[in-house]
Amino acid sequence: MNAAAAHRSQLPPAILLMGPTASGKTAVALTLARRFPVELISVDSAQVFCDMNIGTAKPDAATLALCPHHLIDLISPQQAYSAARFCADALAAMTAIRARGKVPLLVGGTMLYFKALLEGLVDLPPADPATRAAIDRQAATDGWPALHAELALLDPITAARLHSTDAQRIQRALEVFHLAGRPLSALIAAGRTQAPTSQFLAIGLVPSERSVLHQLIAQRFAAMLENGLEDEVVALREKYALHAGLPSMRCVGYRQVWEVQEGRAPRGELLERGIYATRQLAKRQITWLGNTLRPTTVDCLAADVDDQVAWQIERFLG
The missing domain is CATH 1.10.20.140 (Histone, subunit A)
Incomplete structure (x- = not known):
């Protein structure tokens, strides 16, 4: 065993469960939480915003009561969040979880955050x-x-x-x-300023058939509209001083609703535009998984996806 491998073996464990939108990450994570001594950390750049629930597919109150998620509802939609802050918040949550004798399970689809956590941060100037x-x-x-x-x-x-x-x-x-x-x-x-602080098991939920994922995306966005996504955006605009350039309103789904409410897109095209934007997001996420993050992959469409992921975790935790 070389020095780098020996160092990694001494690091505390953490599990990363990543995948494109609508791949069933949350459902798998909740199953894992019933089978392993884990606590969940959200890796989602949209779920950090308070009051943005429908369009971010945020777990409902009952789910959060049964299985709390860290790093949800952190800031207002008027504020911005960054990979640097995510790393600081995630590392703090991971430390607290380990102090309770549990294993951090980081779940989400914001691939940039996963990359920052795995590879460390670049020293960049702060936002101006x-x-x-x-x-x-x-x-x-x-x-x-x-x-x-x-x-x-x-x-x-x-x-x-x-x-x-x-x-x-x-x-x-x-x-x-x-x-x-x-x-x-x-x-x-020029280099990164922070090395990983955990021995990570990275698992990617990737669909074996892209067309099936597209169907799931269409069903989910249609359900978001039926559940009141447009009303949610109206309420957000009444409660907060928002504009189209904010990161919160650039999120997929919210951007398309905003454009309709501003009269810049036809109401009749909202469903189609939202589905298309979500499919493009999923495509980028899958590209990240294949070209950059390269996790151990499991077919998210498999009937036994939970068992396949659990088997990987059992091997990892020993």
């Missing part, structure tokens, strides 16, 4: 409201594809992995360049 406001103004005039083209000149490596309408990440990459004077990709290549 003035810089972001200037970028937003330029985007309002020229459009995000134009800013993506600008990013391609300043940081072609980062631009190549971003869609031309990925406003949040294009904004952050441009912000970093303006504040640090160096491309985001160069800062990432």
